[in-house]
Amino acid sequence: MALAEKCLILLICIYVSLSLTITATDAQCVFPGYLKGQYFAMVGGESVNLLVDNDKWGELRCMSNYTHPKPVAGTTGSNHTFLLKSQTDNCWHCLDVLWRTENVLQYKLGNCLRTATANINDCEVFQNYKLLPTVNEVITLFRMTDTVYINCISTFEGVYQFTYEVNYGGGGICDSPNNIIQACQDPGSSYIDNQVFRMTYAVCRDVSTSFNKVVRYKCLGTWYAIKGQSTDGNGGTGYTYAAIEDTVENDQREKFKCLMTNRNQKEAFNKIRWSMSRFAQCTNLDSAFVGPFKLVLTRVTPATQFLTPQCSLPRNLTGTWLTQGVQYMSNIRINDTHIYFNTRINEYEYQETYYSCQQSQGTRYLMTKVVVGKCEIDFTCFDIVSRHHSIVRYRVGKPYQFQSNTAELNPNQFLTKTFREACSWTAFVFDRDNYEWNYETLILDPPSPVPCPIAGRYSFNQLFMSVQEKYRTRVRGVTEKPRVQIYCRNWVTEFKSCSNTMTRIQIDSEYCESVDYRGRPIGEYDEPDNILTCVGFWMEDMKSYLVTWDEEDAISSYRCWVYERKSWTGVYMSRAQNARCPRVQKALDYQLPGTGLHLDLSESERLFDDCPQRFDPGNNPYSKPITLWVLSGTSTIVPTLALLIVSIATVLNAAWL
Template sequence: MKIYQQLCSFMAVLFVFPNTGSSYSCNIPVILQGTWFSRENGRNTFTELDATSMSRRGRCLAMKEEFHVNYTLIFKQDLCYTCVKFLVRTVNVLEKIETPCVDAPEDHVSIDTICHSSNSSQQLVTLFSENYVPVNCRSSLHGVWNFAYQNKFKFTGECKHPDSYIRSCEQPDSQFLKTNQRFNITYKKCTGMTGSFDGVVEYSCLGDWFLGKNHYFAVANTKESRRDEKYRCFLKNLDSDLYLGVSTTADCSTLNTVENSPERLHIKPVQPEIIEPGCRLPQNFSGNWINTANMDADIFINETHIIETWNYDNGRSSNTTYVCKEQHDSLVMMARLTIGSCQKEYVCFDFVLQHHNIVRYRKGTPMITDNFHTVCSKMQFQNQVKSKYELYLRKNPMHFDDGSNL
């Protein structure tokens, strides 16, 4: 057991020590190699890393690796030794801290001696890959929102416009609707707010990472050629999904909290589109109901729509809307729209009116096609027995006189 623990420790932290008998002594990991852009001391900076050296820092002499994401390296340029710690955030984004130039005897060069002056509280520098590979946005941002925005450097107050939208969704023409590597933000100008503007910004997603409850993701403006304007960072917090923080420079270190971000977006999920009904539900379905399959939801039904609303303890709510599209006998194909979601889906309901205060139903699997015979095929229900039917119970039961008292 002791040998196993020692082996695990060795694998978790890997040291590569100087070897004065060769022209270089450490191989820089492939994930760090390439051309990187950063803003350092107010200037645009380009950094080249190859297998053995770093621009302006010289050749690599030693390296310490931690869990394949944190790398501490010693570089030598002339008589100057520099310790640089890289934090791999995504395949497209690094962050670094480094020591000033250190002059030391060659026989005293080590990770401990050169890096001892490294300060963990030092401000991180963000590096963006110049040859970035866009990644799927789904883990960073997925859905449709209306938003209001404020920018502490341009205007006071919050610019709120009904036509300001964020849309981060799969491309309709992509196979299985899986491609989602870009998203759009549509800004609208507010009267009397200098600095607010009309414009659409398209971003490519560069990946995301977590630091505690802070969820960061980096982006590249697809229409911007100026490097300092091209790269941006966003911040969400797991305790609140009502706001997004946005950097106004190519530097993620400006985002410590969502509330104090240079730019802040106040977001509200919205329904992605309006669907026109193509059929009508029975008139005696109309009213407020309780769903035995989901007792926490309020159900409202009219002649064309079923609306499920969830009310949460924090006073917020969300809802899903079903729109009647096509009906044959007891089978009804309905379009499903969820607030904040990207695309509509189609679901087959099999309704049985049990009583004027009770509706039995079962529901098929959501599909992206709107073909009735596919959505409501027998395959949807062949594995469901009658006990699988759920119930809508009228919230305020209707009483009918059956004439027995006459």
């Protein structure tokens, strides 16, 4: 066979093979179900309606498909790259589709490639290490039909007052107390309460662009994207985007809106910044500070009549306190009727909670609970033990959600019924297996010192989980004079609380124990390493607890201790890592989570130390220690002469009579 005939047969075979491949690909290339639907977009300022059918993207037919790995595991959709072909001319297009939510897509359509055949591997995304287009390169599609209802909790949740600024028409920031976002969740609701939120705009007299309007938005979902990323996939800042839909707007351009925020923003006073588009596009949002609409959200308390107090708290609770929770520490302010919790979550974020007294009986107080920025109004019960030292112990019962329809019937009867439910003794336990009465602790801040339950002079051995928890020698503050090296024969550890410092415990991990020729203690530098101020102590569940305060403690100023007596001259102590002792902590623990140090004290008082031993287990923290104050000292002969004179006078008086 001639060479020309062989070449012709080979070309025919290649043509047939390519035809079959394209036909097979054409038959198999279909768009996934989560991409199909009727969409609206703004392209170059023009409104565009796009229909994604079984194998058509508008007027373009799908020829080949590549599915990218999911950027977030567990999502419904995936990102795709399609090879499309025009039905009117021989024009090929590469299409990158980014699935954002069930209602939002973003895409980039490549330029027309006029060739007889095309391969999906020729698309730009495969020439650039399969990097999908950035935020600035894509067009946003909003689903118009068969919209999927999405919970608003990922967009807005709670009650906010906001300021808004429009970047056209003269501008100006409108800060009105009537600017309110209300996005309240109703768990288990069969309606669309959880998928919509209400946004109320108010007029500000000095801002020409302000307006009065109440808009009900439907949430279309949120997603995370990196803006400002280079072509090689490096750099950029990650932002959270959200899409919303005006439920009554007829103009498609203003019906859909895009929002942007930074979830890791560090705003003062717990504020949140958002930028919002005017029309149905996301490319004109540059940051949370730059956009057509700039919003600054501030959390506010929900409105309720039950924040007005109807009873009073114990008078000796008034003041500033703190409590150490399982995860966070809260600063507390208490007056005659209200309790205010300020819980700092991190350096910039905090949560505020208000409690208002409604009814009381004995040690139980029915309180209305509202969290700033949340919609829920709950009733919870406080069981408060009488204050002792700088300590108040309390328990909090299970919360009972406020139902407005029942309270409007008869508020007094409602409170009485709620008290019986929320303040019943069974409300303080969460299940049948966890029935112990576990108390939380309020600590007065700043504290009022009390006599320490452990007094005397001791030497100690310490066991620790990490070296940061160990007591180590150190120089506290500025030395009064230059320190010189002095030979010491006996280095010991010292733990003492003496008669002249009953409210303090002095700890020295390296103490030079030396005396003069009369046996009296001497020392060149007798400055202790740590000085602990006793705040309060008590006994609970047959365990003795002590709270101390050390302003120089780098980890926690307040520490909780569990202590017990091992003998007449010895004490065991276990220190927690903060002001909260774990429930199962014992005096020997130091490796238990939440603890870190164990001290084994052995009495070592010397003749002239003036550190008498004292131990109070705390079974009655309301009792005061018996103290004998020596107001004036004298020699041993004076009491003898005085006794002799009194005796002679008594005898003469008896003889005279």
